[in-house]
Amino acid sequence: MESLFVSSKTVYDLMYNSMVMAVKVLNTDVRSKLRELIAGEENATARLNLELSLKNCVDYIENEDHLLCPDTGAPTYYVRIGENVRLEEGFSSLYKVSQKAIRDATAAFKLRPNMVHPVTRKNTGTNVGFYAPHLELRFDPDIDYMEVVAVPISGGSETSGTFYRMMSPMDGTKGIMKFILDCIRTSIYAGKTCPPNIIGIGIGGTADLCMKLAKQAAVLRPIGSRHPDKEISELENRLVALVNASGNGPMGMGGNSGVLDVHIEYAATHIAGLPVAYNAQCWLCRRKAARVNADGSITYSDTPRWEYR
Amino acid sequence: MATQRLTLPLSEADVRRLHIGDVVNLDGLIYTCRSLFQIDVVEQDVLPPMDFDKLNVMLHMGGIMKQVDEKWIPVSLLGTSSIRFEKLGPEIIKKLNVRAVIGKSTMGEQTMKAMKAHGCVHLAWGALIGNILAEKVIRVVDVYNLDELGALEATWIFEVENFGPFIVDIDTHGNNLFDRVNEDVANRFKEAYEEYDISDFNYT
Numbered sequence: 001m002e003s004l005f006v007s008s009k010t011v012y013d014l015m016y017n018s019m020v021m022a023v024k025v026l027n028t029d030v031r032s033k034l035r036e037l038i039a040g041e042e043n044a045t046a047r048l049n050l051e052l053s054l055k056n057c058v059d060y061i062e063n064e065d066h067l068l069c070p071d072t073g074a075p076t077y078y079v080r081i082g083e084n085v086r087l088e089e090g091f092s093s094l095y096k097v098s099q100k101a102i103r104d105a106t107a108a109f110k111l112r113p114n115m116v117h118p119v120t121r122k123n124t125g126t127n128v129g130f131y132a133p134h135l136e137l138r139f140d141p142d143i144d145y146m147e148v149v150a151v152p153i154s155g156g157s158e159t160s161g162t163f164y165r166m167m168s169p170m171d172g173t174k175g176i177m178k179f180i181l182d183c184i185r186t187s188i189y190a191g192k193t194c195p196p197n198i199i200g201i202g203i204g205g206t207a208d209l210c211m212k213l214a215k216q217a218a219v220l221r222p223i224g225s226r227h228p229d230k231e232i233s234e235l236e237n238r239l240v241a242l243v244n245a246s247g248n249g250p251m252g253m254g255g256n257s258g259v260l261d262v263h264i265e266y267a268a269t270h271i272a273g274l275p276v277a278y279n280a281q282c283w284l285c286r287r288k289a290a291r292v293n294a295d296g297s298i299t300y301s302d303t304p305r306w307e308y309r
Numbered sequence: 310m311a312t313q314r315l316t317l318p319l320s321e322a323d324v325r326r327l328h329i330g331d332v333v334n335l336d337g338l339i340y341t342c343r344s345l346f347q348i349d350v351v352e353q354d355v356l357p358p359m360d361f362d363k364l365n366v367m368l369h370m371g372g373i374m375k376q377v378d379e380k381w382i383p384v385s386l387l388g389t390s391s392i393r394f395e396k397l398g399p400e401i402i403k404k405l406n407v408r409a410v411i412g413k414s415t416m417g418e419q420t421m422k423a424m425k426a427h428g429c430v431h432l433a434w435g436a437l438i439g440n441i442l443a444e445k446v447i448r449v450v451d452v453y454n455l456d457e458l459g460a461l462e463a464t465w466i467f468e469v470e471n472f473g474p475f476i477v478d479i480d481t482h483g484n485n486l487f488d489r490v491n492e493d494v495a496n497r498f499k500e501a502y503e504e505y506d507i508s509d510f511n512y513t
Contacts, residue, residue: 045330045332045435045476046435048332048435048436048474049434049435049436049476050436051436052436052437052438052441052474053436053437053438055441056436056437056438056439056440056441057437059440060440063440065375065384065385066440067373067384067385067439067440068437069385069387069437069439070371070372070373070384070385070386070387070439071371109375112373156390156413165512167512167513168512168513170513171512171513174505174506174507174510175510175512175513177505177507178502178505178507178510178512181498181501181502181505181507184498185494185495185498188494189487189491189494190392190414190415190478190487190491191413191414191433191435191487192390192392192414194437242497242498242501245497246493246494246497246498247490247493247494247497248490248491248494249490250435250436251433251434251435251436252414252487252490252491253433253435253476253478253486253487253490254486254489254490254493283437284437
């Protein structure tokens, strides 16, 4: 395969542009799902709220200062790299370049300075710090391009919709279902996670991988995508039906539009344990993929592929 | 579901007429605050020189302000989660004569009791309307503690027009909209727990 040379300037542009677009432009899959929910919503207040939300995100797009939400999230990048990719300053330059992109976007008022020291709560005003922005890398032998997915991780759904439990294998399927149902019940109350959410569930792996599966299922898998295993995809469908039928509705104010989707991922796990993780994403589900293709052209999309099963 | 337009400041009678689920839009003066303001008021008894008879609608601020030349304008205006202010809620409402608190989600039992006694409601939004609300601020009237606290924590006074819609989620009759919805949700989930045979399940 011919090498794909990517300059540091191109990496910077992909990172800067994708993050700025992610906080401004509503994804196409969210847009069509919202329209579908509005058409089927029986509660008049819920319908008004969904319509206004869509209007708020679409009608103001030409406005220079337009943001989907004043919380521009915790900047995170998922980078998928083909075998043929060569970076001008090497792969380790991704960390440095991502920090520059986020620092510049924050200085240009495209991002709100959200990131603080966890203990002193000091805010440097740059959104850059230890491990920030967070970068996940994946080398993929099946692709001939590099794709940067910018995800501004929302504060409300992150703080109110994140749960983890290490269970015993003896807890089995019942334990998994108890955990999932308890998490949904707790997180959707009073609109804390800004429902209709995309709910991500991770089963198995190690503690860190389990939570990554849940987070990535929530923020990266497009709405409507299904797990290849039949029993998992059926559970995804059943949980969607349950939350919609629960009557919780948009922002927990009642209605039958309870959830955008439920995505479940699992990984092989140690024989001794059964870890489960839950992560809800607010309904904006902001993500923007920027790709440098084999021919050097650059394309943007809303629907990346990240899973590695 | 008709939207009611309310002129500010609100009277006690205005708010006692409201019920959970009512949709309201506001006209008049509101002010913003976050935790530092409330801690100052309750623990230090430090208040900005504001007329709290004329300013009785408080927004738990979570927006973005931008300075253009000498003027400040809201870029996107939403609130932050009110439940975080629960600890000081009852005292703030009484001390500042608050008739409506605007914020995300809701408040807890102690504040609900105080709201019932004093005559105050909580207004939440069910839509993501940061751009729409910013447009409905027709004038930034004043600001306090901007240098000390920054644009997000400062106390802004806004003149607003047709500002909303907000949904009454706590009324003065002891009701909470989210708790009402939650009863239905609990019933539906109860069936699901039974279906999966986990109503009495305990983890190992």
